[in-house]
Amino acid sequence: MSLLSFQQALTDLIASPQLCVAARHNPNSTFAPYDLTLMERMRLRTAVFQKGMSVSCTLYRVNRITPIYTMLPYTCLLLGPQLVPLAEEFWQTFNRSDLQFKKEIELFAAFLQGKIRDESIQHPYLREILAMETAINELKFLPREKLLREEDHTGSLHPLIRTVPFDHEPEPLLYELSNMQVPAFMDSTGSYLLVIDYREEEMVFSTLPQFAEAVALNDL
Numbered sequence: 001m002s003l004l005s006f007q008q009a010l011t012d013l014i015a016s017p018q019l020c021v022a023a024r025h026n027p028n029s030t031f032a033p034y035d036l037t038l039m040e041r042m043r044l045r046t047a048v049f050q051k052g053m054s055v056s057c058t059l060y061r062v063n064r065i066t067p068i069y070t071m072l073p074y075t076c077l078l079l080g081p082q083l084v085p086l087a088e089e090f091w092q093t094f095n096r097s098d099l100q101f102k103k104e105i106e107l108f109a110a111f112l113q114g115k116i117r118d119e120s121i122q123h124p125y126l127r128e129i130l131a132m133e134t135a136i137n138e139l140k141f142l143p144r145e146k147l148l149r150e151e152d153h154t155g156s157l158h159p160l161i162r163t164v165p166f167d168h169e170p171e172p173l174l175y176e177l178s179n180m181q182v183p184a185f186m187d188s189t190g191s192y193l194l195v196i197d198y199r200e201e202e203m204v205f206s207t208l209p210q211f212a213e214a215v216a217l218n219d220l
Helices: 002-013 019-024 027-030 038-047 051-071 073-093 101-118 126-140 144-149 170-178 210-219
Strands: 161-166 192-197 204-209
Touching: 002 038, 002 051, 019 027, 019 038, 027 038, 027 210, 051 073, 051 101, 051 126, 051 161, 073 101, 073 126, 073 170, 126 161, 126 170, 126 192, 170 204
Parallel strands: none
Antiparallel strands: 161 192, 192 204
16 A cells, blocks of 8 residues: 555645645645655655656646646636636646546636636626536537447437537637637627537537527527
8 A cells, every 4th residue: 555655645636726825834644644654654745855866846837737728728718817726726636547538627717617616707798608618628528420320310400510608709708719819708698509519520519599499499
């Protein structure tokens, strides 16, 4: 068990600069939860002062922020300066990661949705843009070619289509965001449904008034 505990402690240190700082100032209490030999404790106490540990922490954080920034770009743009503090809180809450893009963005999206629900984050467009990017990523990870070969989707929405409710007209928002501009704040202007269709090589986006959903989506 000692070797496994040593490896776990080292992994936890790399994943948390805060833990490294704690280990520098109070190693006994920091390493108390781990089943370590005296030699392993000494090695870890030495490691937290090495420059390489700082580099490892930085690389870990880069590896975790990359999928978020790459696959939730508009969400990140809307979060602005809140992004880094939120990411750090997320990493502390979910400090175990296999660094796979799909799982990482699912966890971060769920984390943000919780913040939106309890109003820890307040932004007029964040809920709908996060929902849109979550839907886009769901589609990207589906076995598209296999689903296209399956012909019987009678009576249900095609699995390569997602719909996202919007309180604001989607086109003006997405136009600004596509230019990496934060849209000016405006009140809700109605009830819309953004349709994302991935049956072609490129995703196709269209907007419907939400009351037309039941009729129009039957043709998709």
